[in-house]
Amino acid sequence: MYDLIIIGGGPAGITAAATAINQRLETLIIAAQWGGQTTYAMQVEDMEGRETITGETLLDAFRRQLDYLDFVRDFDTVTEVTPVEDHFVLETVQGHHYEGRSLVIATGAKPQRLDVLGEKRLAGRGLSYSVDTHAGLFLGKDVAVVGQGRRAQWAVASLAHKAHRVYLLAYEPLVTTPLVSKLDQMENVQVIKDARVQEVGGDASVEYIVAAMPDGEVREIPVKGVFVKLARTPNSGLVREWVNCDSRGHIIVDSYCATNWPGVFAAGDVTHVSEQVLVHIGEGAKSAISACHYLLMR
Ligand SMILES: Cc1cc2nc3c(=O)[nH]c(=O)nc-3n(C[C@H](O)[C@H](O)[C@H](O)COP(=O)(O)OP(=O)(O)OC[C@H]3O[C@@H](n4cnc5c(N)ncnc54)[C@H](O)[C@@H]3O)c2cc1C
Structure with missing residues (x-):
């Protein structure tokens, strides 16, 4: 039996x-x-380069630590997680059966792409999915943001x-909230x-976005950046029946990454x-350190 099983790479x-x-x-x-999901450096013409330490660089260091430890990895899909007395039982697509005293759920979230002409080609060339990472370059x-929820x-x-x-290009009317009122001001x-949105265009990098307006007019808006902020679905289905989630399916964790279920921790986009x-x-x-503390107290 493992001390800790982590679902998600x-x-x-x-x-x-x-x-x-x-x-x-x-x-x-x-x-x-x-x-997991991709992140990339943004390469956009006529923008100053910045010396930044990216998540990708840091992650590489951790990944290298695990790459040669093949006995700690299983490239497989977990299909079922069942709490049994004081431990958890996991089943996988390839028919493996694992047991662990504690769990970290790090299964991420399903992103929604724009699925329009130019999206793939210009990703990393003015088109981004992360405002926190790339806003400072613009x-x-x-710039344009596509989406309508709180993230957008x-x-x-x-x-x-x-x-x-x-420009905020929203697919549906926005519900009025204090944040929306603030944007209006x-x-x-x-x-x-x-x-x-019908297209994101440009040669070497984003130069414009094409969208059908509510009155039917198709408009080309000149922009240097496009941020895609459509809704995402947290991959919490494995534990949603017995671990507390919010109304959108995010696993609810406290400041130690602990869920309501003893021994189950969660981290990343699934929270x-x-x-x-x-x-x-x-x-x-943090989730691994919390799991370690949990195991020490048992
Ligand atoms: C196109 C794109 C660009 C992005 N760009 C940036 C950026 O520039 N900067 C930035 O900070 N963020 C960026 N993000 C967001 C960032 O990538 C995510 O926030 C981050 O990857 C989430 O990490 P995570 O570990 O929670 O989940 P993920 O990276 O989504 O990984 C989830 C893992 O869980 C595994 N998994 C899921 N279900 C199961 C299962 N049942 N069994 C086994 N394994 C399972 C998956 O295979 C995967 O290994 C971007 C996201 C996307 C989609």
Whole structure:
């Protein structure tokens, strides 16, 4: 029986596993895909380069630590997690059966892409999925945010302090909240409700976004950056029946990454905490240390 089983091989899971191994826990990390979702450096013409330490750089260091420890890894998909007395039983697609005294759930969230012309080609060339990581590159430029929920609204509020003009292209009318009212008051923010994005265009990097306006007119808006902030679905289905989640399916954790179920911890996009690799690296480490403390007290 393992001391700790980590489900997920993204930034949160990899860091949790590296931390647990350093704590000398009998550890297993199970990941359908090694490395999780992509992050990349932004390469945009006529923008100053900045010396930044990215989450990717940090994650690489942790990943290298695990890469040669093949006995702690299983590249497989967990299909079922069952709490049994004082431990947990896991089943996988390849028919493996594992038992662990504690768990870290780091299964991430399913992103929603724009699925329009130019999205793939210009990702990392002005098109980004992370305002926290890339907003600072667009000082004094015109940018667009696509989405309508709170993540999109916060993205606009954050960009409005850096960019020259920010367009929010929302697919549906926005529910009025204090944050939406705040955006309405910002002079350099233009909220376009009921817009449908059709294309992100440009040669070497983003130069414009094309969207159908609510009145049917198709408009090309010149922008240097596009931030995709559509809804995401947390991958919490394995434990949602017995671990507390919020209304959107995020696993609810306390400041120690502990869930309501003793011995179950969670970190990364599957929780309601942030959506940035740098933050998930910290949360992953924290979840493993919390699991270690839990095991010491048993
Ligand atoms: C296109 C894109 C670009 C992004 N760009 C940036 C950026 O520039 N900067 C930034 O900070 N953030 C960026 N993000 C967000 C960032 O990538 C995520 O916040 C981060 O990867 C989440 O880490 P995580 O460990 O929680 O989950 P993930 O990285 O999503 O990893 C989840 C892991 O769980 C595994 N898994 C899921 N279910 C199971 C199962 N049942 N059994 C076994 N394994 C399972 C998956 O295979 C994967 O290994 C971007 C996201 C996307 C989609």
